[in-house]
Amino acid sequence: MWALGAWVLLGAVCAGSAQLQFNAIKSVEKTICNKTVILPCIVTNLAQKGIRAMFVKWKLEKNEFFSFDGSTEETHRNKNFSSAVLESVQNLSLGSASLSISKTQAVPGNYSCEVTESNREGETVIELIYRVEPWFPQVESIFIILFLVCAILFYWIQLGVTVSKGTTFQENIGLILAGIIISVVAVVGFILLVLDGFEPKNQAGLGLIVLPAVILVPLQYFLLKIVFKNNLLLFEILVVVLESLGYLIAVIGFALCITACPPKNGAVVIAGLAIMALMAVVGLIYMIALGSCKKDQPPKKAVEEPLNDAKGVMLE
Template sequence: MWSLGAWVLLGAVCAGSAQLQFNVIKSVEKTVCNKTVILPCIVTNLAQNNTKVMFVKWKLEKRVFFSFDGSVESIHRISNFSSAKLESLQNLRLGIASLSISQTQAVPGNYSCEVTESNREGETVIELIYRIVSWFTPVENILIILSLVLAILFYWIQLAVTVLKFETTLQKKIVFIIAGVIITIVAVVGFSLLVSDEFKPQNQAGLGLIVLPAVILVPLEYILLQIVFENKLPPFAIGVVFLQSVGYFIAVIGFALCITACPPKKGALVIAGLAIMALIGVVGLIYVILMGSSKKDQVPRKAVEEPLNDAKGVMLE
C-alpha cells in the first residue's frame, strides 16, 4: 500500500518536472509607429541551459510559421514571416525565446510559443492586438491649428487697419491680399492633412504645410510696419519682426524633430513657435491700431487750424 502511494507521488513529481513554465504575458500591442514587434516568450525553469538540446516553435492560430532546432542550429520560417527571428539567440539558453517580427508582417492574432528542452516541453499563448494611434494627440492638433489660425487672423486684421488708416499703393494692397489668401489656403489644406484618426504619411505633409509657409508672415509684418512708419522703423517695431522670426525658427526646429519620429516627441516646440508668432501678431496689431488712432486725431486738429488761419488773414486785411 505504501509502495503504491510512493510510486504515484513519484510519478506526479516526474510529470511536473517535465513541464516547462513561462512568464505569463497575455497580450502585447502594436501600433503603426512600431518598426518591429516583440512577442515575449520566457521560460523560467530550464534545467540544462544548453541550446543544443532545445527546440523552439512559434505558431499563429495553430499554424507553425517559425522554428529553431538547436541540435543543428537551423531556422525555418515561412515566406509570410521572412523577418521573424529570435530576439536573442545568445540568451535562448537562459530561457528567452522571444520572437521579433517586422511591423508589416506581424498580423494581429493569437500566437503560441512552444519550447522543448530534451524531454521537457511547455507552451504559452500571447495575443497580438493592433491599437490605432494618431500622430499628435488631439490636444496637440488643436493647439497647432489654433496657433496658426490666430496668427493668420491677426495678419488679416492688421492688414485691414493698415490699409484703412495709412496710405499705400494699390499694387501693395493686391500683393498683401494675394499673400494672405495663399497662406490661408495652404494652412487649411495642412489642417485637413494633419488631423486623422490614425497616423499616415499625409500627417507629416500636413505639418509641413502648416509650419513652413508660415515664414510668409514675417516679411509681411515687416512691410506692414514699414507702411505705418514710412520706412523708418523704430526699435520696438524691429523687435516685433525679430521676435516673430524667432517664433518661426522655433516652429521649424520642432517640425524637423517631429517629422522623423512616431509618435513625435517635440510637438511642444511646434506649438510654442506658432504661439509666439500669434502673440507677436497681436502685439503688432495693437501697435498699428494705436498709431492709426494717433494719426486720426491729428487730422481734425490740422483741419481746424487752417480755417482759423484764414480768418486771421481776413481780419488783418
C-alpha cells in the same frame, strides 16, 4: 491500496516535470513608434540548459511561420515574416525564446510559442495588440493648431483694419490672396497632422503647418508699412524681427521632430508659433491704437496754409 495511490502520485509528478512552464505574459502592444516588436517567450524550468537540446516553433493563429532547431542551429521562416529572428540565440539556453519582428510584418493577433527540450515541451500564447494613436500627444497637437490659428486670425483682423484706413485695389488683392493661401495650407496641415500614425502624411502635415507660416512675417511687415505710410519706427521693426525669430524657433522644432517618434521637441514648435501669434496680437493693438492717432492728425500742409494766409493779411 496505498501502493496504487503512491504510483498515481509519482506518475503525476513525473508528468508535471515533463511540461515546460513559461512566464505568464498574456499580451504585448505595438504602437506607431515601434520599429520592431518583441514577442516574449520565457521558459522558467529548463533542465539541460543547452541550445542543442532545444527546438523553438512560433505560430500565428495556429499557422507556423518560424522555427529554430538548436541541434543544427538552422532557422526556417515564412516569407511574410522574413524579419523574424530570435531576440538572442545565446539566451535560448537560459530559457529566452522571445521573437523579434519588424513593425510592418508584426500582424496583430494571437501568437503561440512552442519550446521543446529533449522530451519535454510546452506552449504559451501571447496576443499582439496594435494601439492606434496620433503621432503628437493630443495636448501638443491642440496647442500647435491653436497658436497658428490665432496667428492667421489676427492677420485677417489686421488686414481688415488696414483696408479701413485706405489701401489700393492691387494691395487688397495681394494681401487677400496671401491670406487665403496660408489659411488653406494650414487647414490641410491640421488634417494630416491629427491623423493616427507616424507616416509621411503626418510629417507632411507638420511641414504644412510650420514652413508656410513664413508668409505671415512679410505680411506683417507690409501691413505695418501701409498703415504707417512707410514711416516704420523702431517698435514696428522690432515686432517684425520678433515674429521672424518665432518662425525660426518653430522651424528648428520642426527639424527636431520630423524624424522622432514620439516627438521630444514638440514644445519648441509650440513656442515658436506662440511667439508669432503674440507678435500678431501686438501688431494689431499697435496698429489700432497708434494707427488711428496718425489718421486723425491733420496733414501738415493743411495746417501751414491757413498760417501762411494769416501772415499775408498781416503784411498787407
